[in-house]
Amino acid sequence: xxxxxxxxxxxxxxxxxxxxxxxxxxxxxxxxxxxxxxxxxxxxxxxxxxxxxxxxxxxxxxxxxxxxxxxxxxxxxxxxxxxxxxxxxxxxxxxxxxxxxxxxxxxxxxxxxxxxxxxxxxxxxxxxxxxxxxxxxxxxxxxxxxxxxxxxxxxxxxxxxxxxxxxxxxxxxxxxxxxxxxxxxxxxxxxxxxxxxxxxxxxxxxxxxxxxxxxxxxxxxxxxxxxxxxxxxxxx
Ligand code: SAM
Numbered sequence: 001x002x003x004x005x006x007x008x009x010x011x012x013x014x015x016x017x018x019x020x021x022x023x024x025x026x027x028x029x030x031x032x033x034x035x036x037x038x039x040x041x042x043x044x045x046x047x048x049x050x051x052x053x054x055x056x057x058x059x060x061x062x063x064x065x066x067x068x069x070x071x072x073x074x075x076x077x078x079x080x081x082x083x084x085x086x087x088x089x090x091x092x093x094x095x096x097x098x099x100x101x102x103x104x105x106x107x108x109x110x111x112x113x114x115x116x117x118x119x120x121x122x123x124x125x126x127x128x129x130x131x132x133x134x135x136x137x138x139x140x141x142x143x144x145x146x147x148x149x150x151x152x153x154x155x156x157x158x159x160x161x162x163x164x165x166x167x168x169x170x171x172x173x174x175x176x177x178x179x180x181x182x183x184x185x186x187x188x189x190x191x192x193x194x195x196x197x198x199x200x201x202x203x204x205x206x207x208x209x210x211x212x213x214x215x216x217x218x219x220x221x222x223x224x225x226x227x228x229x230x231x232x233x234x235x236x
Pocket of ligand 1: 171172174175191192193194196198215216218219220221222226
């Protein structure tokens with residue numbers, strides 16, 4: 001937790017923030033502040049700043065809130081991701097938030113197992129919790145929006161063209177003939193496939209919606225490795 005992220009429910013009328021639970025454990029166990037020390041804090045979907053510790057016990061810490069800085073700017077990139085295995089999903093959601101991505105479309109694909117869509121990790125509160133941890137890691141406050149599309153074809157035919165309009169639309173595909181561009185300097189819509197990769201039909205549907213297949217080279221990367229690699233290569 002590099003940033004103590006909070007929402008207004010935790011702030012009293014005097015503008016003091018109450019810290020309990022996981023965040024308090026981290027505060028006491030890792031940051032070990034003394035009274036008067038400042039902690040890096042941020043209001044969800046708001047500004048960054050510092051919280052001055054004015055009281056501290058094993059039950060609760062109270063911080064005086066001072067917010068004065070904007071969060072980092074977001075990369076101009078929308079991410080379309082074939083739904084990963086539940087265990088990987090939590091890590092990917094954290095990475096998405098930590099990397100500053102603000103729009104994520106989780107989609108079906110032939111090689112996504114149907115059972116993945118039943119995972120409790122796709123519930124709103126579980127998604128929010130994973131994103132929250134990612135924002136705390138990346139010192140950002142802007143909660144990403146996550147959309148779920150359980151049918152590939154209607155999504156590809158009816159929504160993708162509008163979603164990708166005005167951007168450079170790319171699908172990461174190890175077998176592509178073209179190399180992934182470096183910092184193309186325009187907004188990007190990026191599609192990443194499932195563990196088994198997109199099938200030909202899906203690559204063709206993505207191409208019909210304006211997506212160009214691009215490769216990172218012959219090494220096949222896990223989704224959680226491919227994502228930061230692609231982002232670092234595409235976004236300044
Ligand atoms: N067996 C799959 C294949 O050969 O396509 C590998 C899928 S890989 C584990 C999961 C996703 O990560 C891919 O669908 C692609 O979007 C992305 N990816 C992984 N390695 C890549 C590479 N070298 N170039 C482009 N994309 C890659």
